[in-house]
Amino acid sequence: MKSSLKILGQDPDGDVSCASILKVLADETRLAVVEALLDGPRTVAEINASLDVEPTLLSHHLRALREAGLVTRERQGRHASYALASALVERRKGRAIDLGCCTLSFS
Incomplete structure (x- = not known):
């Protein structure tokens, strides 16, 4: 299944496979980072x-997560702040x- 979320694993038409998105999010720590960023940049x-x-x-x-x-x-001097990509924020x-192919829910 293809998603209209244009982030990672894009084919020549700009589509993204659901499997590519879920592969990155399959790691427990990465998923926890995304959840932490739901409340804003950190x-x-x-x-x-x-x-x-x-x-x-x-x-x-x-x-x-950034490469995906x-x-x-965003650099702030010696420190960096991370936020959800605008494509994810728009779909939140x-x-x-x-995610287009499914919904990622956090309790």
Whole structure:
């Protein structure tokens, strides 16, 4: 199934496969990062305070989410702030995100 969410795994028509999106979100830590960002942008320290993950591992997951187009990063001097990508924010309904192929809900 194809989604109209244009972020990762795009084919030449700009479509994204649901499997590509879900593959990135299948990791428990990445999913927790997305959930943490539902409430708005967070610094790495703020994300790590709620997840308590090894800093280098968190960095790896944030990079994967950023490369997938699911989150964005904004530099603030030596620090960085992460937020959900605008494509996800536009499709957000409360604590759920419509991925086009399915809805990702957080309780």
